[in-house]
Amino acid sequence: MSNEKPILYTFYRSSCAWRVRTCLNWKGIDCEHRYVSLYKGEQKEEKYSEVNPYKTVPTLKIDGLVLTQSIPILEYLEETRPDKPLLPKEPDKRALVRTLVQAIAGDIQPIQNLRVLQQVESLGGDKNEWSKHFVTIGFEGVEKQLEKTSGKYCVGDEVTLADVCLLPQVYNATMRFGVDMKKFPRIQLIADNLNKLDAFKNAHPDNQGDYVKKS
Amino acid sequence: MSNEKPILYTFYRSSCAWRVRTCLNWKGIDCEHRYVSLYKGEQKEEKYSEVNPYKTVPTLKIDGLVLTQSIPILEYLEETRPDKPLLPKEPDKRALVRTLVQAIAGDIQPIQNLRVLQQVESLGGDKNEWSKHFVTIGFEGVEKQLEKTSGKYCVGDEVTLADVCLLPQVYNATMRFGVDMKKFPRIQLIADNLNKLDAFKNAHPDNQGDYVKKS
Numbered sequence: 061m062s063n064e065k066p067i068l069y070t071f072y073r074s075s076c077a078w079r080v081r082t083c084l085n086w087k088g089i090d091c092e093h094r095y096v097s098l099y100k101g102e103q104k105e106e107k108y109s110e111v112n113p114y115k116t117v118p119t120l121k122i123d124g125l126v127l128t129q130s131i132p133i134l135e136y137l138e139e140t141r142p143d144k145p146l147l148p149k150e151p152d153k154r155a156l157v158r159t160l161v162q163a164i165a166g167d168i169q170p171i172q173n174l175r176v177l178q179q180v181e182s183l184g185g186d187k188n189e190w191s192k193h194f195v196t197i198g199f200e201g202v203e204k205q206l207e208k209t210s211g212k213y214c215v216g217d218e219v220t221l222a223d224v225c226l227l228p229q230v231y232n233a234t235m236r237f238g239v240d241m242k243k244f245p246r247i248q249l250i251a252d253n254l255n256k257l258d259a260f261k262n263a264h265p266d267n268q269g270d271y272v273k274k275s
Numbered sequence: 276m277s278n279e280k281p282i283l284y285t286f287y288r289s290s291c292a293w294r295v296r297t298c299l300n301w302k303g304i305d306c307e308h309r310y311v312s313l314y315k316g317e318q319k320e321e322k323y324s325e326v327n328p329y330k331t332v333p334t335l336k337i338d339g340l341v342l343t344q345s346i347p348i349l350e351y352l353e354e355t356r357p358d359k360p361l362l363p364k365e366p367d368k369r370a371l372v373r374t375l376v377q378a379i380a381g382d383i384q385p386i387q388n389l390r391v392l393q394q395v396e397s398l399g400g401d402k403n404e405w406s407k408h409f410v411t412i413g414f415e416g417v418e419k420q421l422e423k424t425s426g427k428y429c430v431g432d433e434v435t436l437a438d439v440c441l442l443p444q445v446y447n448a449t450m451r452f453g454v455d456m457k458k459f460p461r462i463q464l465i466a467d468n469l470n471k472l473d474a475f476k477n478a479h480p481d482n483q484g485d486y487v488k489k490s
Contacts, residue, residue: 114420125370132376132377136366136370158344158350159342161347162344163344166380167329169381170381170385184398185398194391201329201330205329
């Protein structure tokens with residue numbers, strides 16, 4: 061392992077980068093931030109795509125490795141820094157956590173990310189209506205699972221990777237797409253609980269060095 | 276753990292169900308198949324959504340649990356049935372495998388699944404052009420990662436979860452969307468190698484009990 065300080069390539073408004081920022085905060089891993097503006101398309105520049113072939117944020121340089129894709133980064137941090145765990149020990153509970161992670165990171169977020177919305181607009185579609193539609197469908201499934209699994213947080217009363225993924229998605233749903241959260245009382249309650257925790261607050265877009273006020 | 280025979284809710288053409296079929300075959304887990312036709316919208320029927328709140332396939336009933344979402348199911352099978360492993364032991368290699376898994380299961384597949392394509396059509400878009408665009412962008416990243424990691428398969432010469440996810444995506448790319456695979460020689464070579472393996476062949480859509488010949 062390398063002793064160099066980890067470097068996170070991040071963009072304040074990326075929900076995928078937000079997940080990794082939260083996990084780093086939660087585990088107390090000190091990290092240098094380098095900013096990649098998705099608004100300016102900096103992720104497509106050659107300098108960055110040499111670091112990250114997927115031309116996405118985040119990228120994490122840690123332990124002499126260059127890691128891309130947020131979920132694998134979270135799993136790696138969990139495996140190599142098991143203190144302050146974000147996955148339960150029991151395989152059945154781990155599966156519940158990962159199901160929520162994937163429902164958000166697989167079914168919901170990819171369909172409302174910037175490059176998809178640009179394509180929706182090029183077809184003459186309304187990007188907010190599109191996003192609202194898919195986030196709402198996705199949240200219906202999440203809410204139904206939470207009826208069975210949630211306590212103070214997504215799976216019982218311990219913070220897990222499911223929570224790390226949920227909060228950025230709630231932010232997108234409410235601040236960007238106007239999703240009616242009255243239909244999702246459990247999701248909203250958990251989001252309210254998470255918003256009180258320092259690791260989550262400090263990872264919030266408004267608290268990033270590259271934050272830009274934008275409508 | 277329950278000793279009952281596992282039940283997989285599957286649809287022959289679902290790439291997510293295909294991933295789980297491959298893993299079950301690979302690990303030699305005998306399993307009953309129940310068919311859920313996405314073409315007929317059976318995943319939205321109440322009877323099924325009580326089993327799977329996300330109204331998606333696959334669902335796996337195993338060990339007295341009801342598991343949904345393909346990637347968490349693969350991780351669960353790996354944790355509880357570690358023989359014939361599909362993840363390496365070393366965290367850095369596990370991260371490489373999971374990065375490819377997520378690039379496919381997060382960045383590519385969700386954007387070309389049935390419910391998204393129906394929405395694209397309702398905007399007057401061409402669903403094949405849409406899919407081709409996003410699969411091509413996604414494969415560019417995958418191909419670039421494979422330049423560094425691949426041997427006979429995605430990560431070295433052992434079959435991993437990355438391969439389990441790659442083959443169904445190559446099928447979609449070629450059989451459904453007409454993606455030009457000449458641009459992706461490593462992906463194509465790995466797919467050719469995987470197509471020779473029984474676990475993959477037996478999981479192929481054409482070899483399923485609910486297979487329907489369709490243009």
